[in-house]
Amino acid sequence: MAEHSHDHAASGHDDAPDHDHGHDHTHDHGSAPAKLTRNQTLVYGALSRAGGPLTAYTILDQLRDDGFRAPLQVYRALEKLVEFGMVHRLESLNAFVACSHPQCVDHETMAFAICEACGSVSEFADAAITRQLKGWAGNNGFALAKTTIELRGTCRSCQAAV
């Protein structure tokens, strides 16, 4: 797949995320729980360490030593992590990436710019786009549940490296 350089990356902890800092807020729209399960922690750790998109099967391979044997172990963890807003699925890549946004930013209308040369992904939110899409939905009586916005192209550094 290539190098990946995600904005996220390791910011101190090379291991699993420090998921247990107390606040047990209970608004149920998909926010992170107080505590992740072992498998969820392992999968999230793999994605954080990678700093870029990984496929479920790549994650599986990386977690063999931790006892992972079957795809479903990965997919189940990913499902929850996506639900929690900690991980995003990149539809055009059939891959998953750790969310690079600190706190509870929207999570429903993120956009991703995927470099086809190096595989890096930049995650961003654009209020105008969000507004525009919600506007279309409103005008057309469409009850919006989730939005996928993915840009494919070549990132700045890969263009420079010509």
Added chain:
Amino acid sequence: MAEHSHDHAASGHDDAPDHDHGHDHTHDHGSAPAKLTRNQTLVYGALSRAGGPLTAYTILDQLRDDGFRAPLQVYRALEKLVEFGMVHRLESLNAFVACSHPQCVDHETMAFAICEACGSVSEFADAAITRQLKGWAGNNGFALAKTTIELRGTCRSCQAAV
């Protein structure tokens, strides 16, 4: 999958498209050729008839009687049709849909609203969104090649049918 009601639908021809009306324009950015091959015609016909998204394997099944035996026959035709701008790939569905726009509208920045209840797809273009995305790309030195915008939710008629 369910009913599908694509804006496109049959507008006179129930059969393969009338791909041979003379004009041999030669701007090579992915416009339709003067003539499609047999397989391309069959695949495009299946998508037009369906009036909504089909997976490659569904198309394959529909074309058994026409001599199709292997997925590759479908994928190869789809690849060309997408290149020509006559078909779009829906990433979040792993499916394909005939383009519902008459002529050479952008084709690079279409958006799709997919009803999760009935499977219908509405294709639309929004200049403001396009502008906004190109703006982000410009500001971030990202050379934009292709954009995927897919809305998931419930269409007006499916909401009404509660």
Added chain:
DNA sequence: TCAGAGTTGTAATGTTATAACAAGAATTGC
């Protein structure tokens, strides 16, 4: 301790997509 809910392990299978290779048509230049 028991019931229930959620999580896990595992095998099998389903679905989507491509690689590799051989052969068949169409186009071009002569």
Added chain:
DNA sequence: GCAATTCTTGTTATAACATTACAACTCTGA
């Protein structure tokens, strides 16, 4: 016409991505 080239096709096999089904385990609260 007839090569040479190029594009398209057919076919087999395989890779890559994802889910169903079922049994067992673990945690929590009454």
